[in-house]
Amino acid sequence: MTDATSSQVPAAAPSPARSSLLTQSALMKKRNAAEARFKAYGVAAICVSLSVLAIMLWTIFSDGVSAFKQASLTFPVTLDADALDPKGNRERAEMMRVTTIGYTKLLNAQLLAHLEARGISTEGVSDKDVAAFISRDTPARLRDMVLEQPELLGQTITVEGFATGRIDGYIKGRVTRDTAALDTNISVAQLDLADRMQDEGILDTKFNWGFLTNPDASDQRPEAAGLGVALIGSAYMMALVVIMVLPLGVAASIYLEEFAPRNRWTDLIEVNISNLAAVPSIVYGILGLAIFINFAKFPQSSPLVGALVLTLMTLPTIIIATRAAIRAVPPSIRDAALGVGASKMQTVFHHVLPLAAPGILTGTILGLASALGETAPLLLIGMVAFVANYPAGPLDGGVLDPATALPVQVYSWASRSDPAFIERSAGAIIVLLAFLVTMNIIAIILRRRFERRW
Amino acid sequence: MYDAPNLETRVTQTNTKITARGVQVYYGDKQALQDVDVDILDNTVTAFIGPSGCGKSTFLRCLNRMNDTISNARVEGEILLDGENIYDKRVDPVQLRAKVGMVFQKPNPFPKSIYDNVAYGPKIHGLTRSKAELDEIVESSLRKAALWKEVKDRLGEAGTGLSGGQQQRLCIARAVATAPEVLLMDEPCSALDPIATAQVEELIDELRASFSVVIVTHSMQQAARVSQKTAFFHLGNLVEYGDTSHIFTNPSDPRTESYITGRIG
Numbered sequence: 001m002t003d004a005t006s007s008q009v010p011a012a013a014p015s016p017a018r019s020s021l022l023t024q025s026a027l028m029k030k031r032n033a034a035e036a037r038f039k040a041y042g043v044a045a046i047c048v049s050l051s052v053l054a055i056m057l058w059t060i061f062s063d064g065v066s067a068f069k070q071a072s073l074t075f076p077v078t079l080d081a082d083a084l085d086p087k088g089n090r091e092r093a094e095m096m097r098v099t100t101i102g103y104t105k106l107l108n109a110q111l112l113a114h115l116e117a118r119g120i121s122t123e124g125v126s127d128k129d130v131a132a133f134i135s136r137d138t139p140a141r142l143r144d145m146v147l148e149q150p151e152l153l154g155q156t157i158t159v160e161g162f163a164t165g166r167i168d169g170y171i172k173g174r175v176t177r178d179t180a181a182l183d184t185n186i187s188v189a190q191l192d193l194a195d196r197m198q199d200e201g202i203l204d205t206k207f208n209w210g211f212l213t214n215p216d217a218s219d220q221r222p223e224a225a226g227l228g229v230a231l232i233g234s235a236y237m238m239a240l241v242v243i244m245v246l247p248l249g250v251a252a253s254i255y256l257e258e259f260a261p262r263n264r265w266t267d268l269i270e271v272n273i274s275n276l277a278a279v280p281s282i283v284y285g286i287l288g289l290a291i292f293i294n295f296a297k298f299p300q301s302s303p304l305v306g307a308l309v310l311t312l313m314t315l316p317t318i319i320i321a322t323r324a325a326i327r328a329v330p331p332s333i334r335d336a337a338l339g340v341g342a343s344k345m346q347t348v349f350h351h352v353l354p355l356a357a358p359g360i361l362t363g364t365i366l367g368l369a370s371a372l373g374e375t376a377p378l379l380l381i382g383m384v385a386f387v388a389n390y391p392a393g394p395l396d397g398g399v400l401d402p403a404t405a406l407p408v409q410v411y412s413w414a415s416r417s418d419p420a421f422i423e424r425s426a427g428a429i430i431v432l433l434a435f436l437v438t439m440n441i442i443a444i445i446l447r448r449r450f451e452r453r454w
Numbered sequence: 455m456y457d458a459p460n461l462e463t464r465v466t467q468t469n470t471k472i473t474a475r476g477v478q479v480y481y482g483d484k485q486a487l488q489d490v491d492v493d494i495l496d497n498t499v500t501a502f503i504g505p506s507g508c509g510k511s512t513f514l515r516c517l518n519r520m521n522d523t524i525s526n527a528r529v530e531g532e533i534l535l536d537g538e539n540i541y542d543k544r545v546d547p548v549q550l551r552a553k554v555g556m557v558f559q560k561p562n563p564f565p566k567s568i569y570d571n572v573a574y575g576p577k578i579h580g581l582t583r584s585k586a587e588l589d590e591i592v593e594s595s596l597r598k599a600a601l602w603k604e605v606k607d608r609l610g611e612a613g614t615g616l617s618g619g620q621q622q623r624l625c626i627a628r629a630v631a632t633a634p635e636v637l638l639m640d641e642p643c644s645a646l647d648p649i650a651t652a653q654v655e656e657l658i659d660e661l662r663a664s665f666s667v668v669i670v671t672h673s674m675q676q677a678a679r680v681s682q683k684t685a686f687f688h689l690g691n692l693v694e695y696g697d698t699s700h701i702f703t704n705p706s707d708p709r710t711e712s713y714i715t716g717r718i719g
């Protein structure tokens with residue numbers, strides 16, 4: 001280098017001069033702009049997903065909350081002993097001969113009499129259309145009550161029963177005078193009568209416990225349909241799934257992660273577990289149909305078969321989650337335990353599992369949540385059936401009785417024609433969501449508790 | 455630092471604890487160690503030094519068969535502990551590790567209480583019959599690890615809540631609690647600050663009275679400070695093994711000299 005060049009070195013880059021820290025360079029501006037854009041994309045994505053969630057929840061709740069309320073008729077009924085016990089001997093077998101039709105006639109007549117007594121005009125509404133206010137559920141319940149307590153015969157009791165779906169819909173705002181004019185099942189005059197009855201307190205809306213406890217009901221009486229059987233069915237299935245999937249999944253994961261040699265067989269198993277996690281759930285339904293129902297001859301529509309299918313379905317997910325949790329335990333802990341002379345099994349059960357427990361728990365509960373919401377495989381094993389009787393208690397073989405499940409009930413109601421089932425469908429979704437949220441909260445609480453212990 | 459001639463006389467008085475002959479270690483097809491012959495003495499601190507990847511940690515992990523946990527590791531040759539080949543088919547590595555304790559590079563206390571950390575080894579080996587005996591072992595182990603004074607009032611607290619140096623001493627107490635005959639230390643001070651390092655080094659010197667201590671270290675000063683015997687590993691070979699004073703002042707192999715003077719490694 002010559003003297004000339006060396007002396008020019010500071011002057012060789014005169015153009016950027018000496019950049020000030022107080023002004024941003026062009027490149028810096030570009031970089032900052034890119035960062036700001038990226039943040040904006042992220043915020044936008046979150047906003048979009050939150051608004052979609054909000055819209056979804058809003059539609060479900062606006063449709064479904066009304067399912068928890070139900071219009072009911074309250075009026076005094078004199079139980080005519082001659083009509084309900086023609087032989088007068090209070091024998092159950094004899095009284096059984098009076099079918100619900102007999103009770104329907106009695107209720108219809110008593111409602112008309114009560115309206116007349118209260119001075120409520122039924123002008124423009126035929127007696128038959130007044131009778132149509134009473135749900136077909138009410139006579140059946142009254143009959144059951146009288147058969148239980150024959151001493152009620154001859155007395156006057158206050159009967160509280162559902163109003164029919166259309167009247168219920170009118171009070172909730174689903175049925176309007178405009179739609180009633182087009183509807184052959186209900187007339188505007190009936191709606192006017194409903195208004196008068198509501199003013200007199202005969203027709204009233206109450207919280208509908210029956211929605212959570214009643215079994216399913218047919219299209220003839222949507223107002224009586226409830227989630228009782230579906231809740232029991234789902235509860236049985238979840239309990240069985242936990243009992244089966246947790247030991248299986250955790251044991252398989254521990255073996256694969258801590259004990260199994262790494263060779264072609266374990267590689268094959270690993271690939272297959274990942275693939276099984278991605279198999280569409282309906283395929284498990286077909287498998288369950290073929291194996292548990294056609295081959296093993298387990299009863300159709302039973303929670304046991306449902307739980308077996310859901311166990312198969314969630315097992316890969318839980319194995320993957322558990323293995324990830326086990327793998328996340330630092331190897332230094334294993335070294336430490338082996339170093340003091342713990343056996344492999346002691347290392348796993350004393351040190352690795354407790355540390356992996358929060359992760360295993362989270363994975364299991366998420367797997368259960370997906371099993372709780374699973375519909376497709378249950379359709380194939382017959383759980384979409386109309387089940388009007390409660391399954392027996394868990395110790396009386398209730399898991400073998402026909403039942404439905406919450407998501408299947410949603411599906412089955414959504415596909416029925418009567419509009420009253422639409423609100424029930426949305427209402428059932430609310431119940432399902434409540435269960436899922438509860439499970440997730442339990443998962444979080446348990447995880448916190450475990451983590452605090454260490 | 456220390457009185458070299460005095461140490462040498464002490465060394466000569468002790469017996470051989472571990473004898474390694476023709477040890478070869480392979481990771482898959484790759485040979486990590488070849489033909490290592492070493493006699494490790496009782497009541498002596500033996501330091502393994504050498505550049506990274508030279509095989510010193512590998513050899514250390516052979517001594518309590520921790521290499522068994524690495525699926526593709528293979529060990530040949532024989533390592534005798536008190537004359538018994540620890541790679542014999544009849545030897546259960548779990549039983550071996552109760553006799554040959556280990557302290558790791560990174561302090562790795564169990565995420566349990568201080569008490570449980572120390573008590574774990576004696577518990578699983580059934581060394582105690584009563585709670586009182588266990589308490590005694592915990593206390594004496596913590597005393598040996600020079601940690602008792604600091605933690606005696608908070609034995610129920612989490613071991614992971616201690617400082618780095620205390621954690622490492624807790625790990626030493628844990629290793630000591632199973633009453634091992636040999637204590638292996640794999641760079642026990644590399645994650646510690648100078649003050650904690652000094653405490654641990656002092657401790658190592660005290661532990662020498664009860665065990666044979668083998669320490670792997672990156673720091674030559676540390677090797678010089680704490681050990682009586684030093685082995686220098688390079689590229690999978692044991693280059694030189696001898697008295698520490700001899701290795702550091704008058705190495706016989708040119709590679710040892712290069713490493714010690716900072717030209718390789």
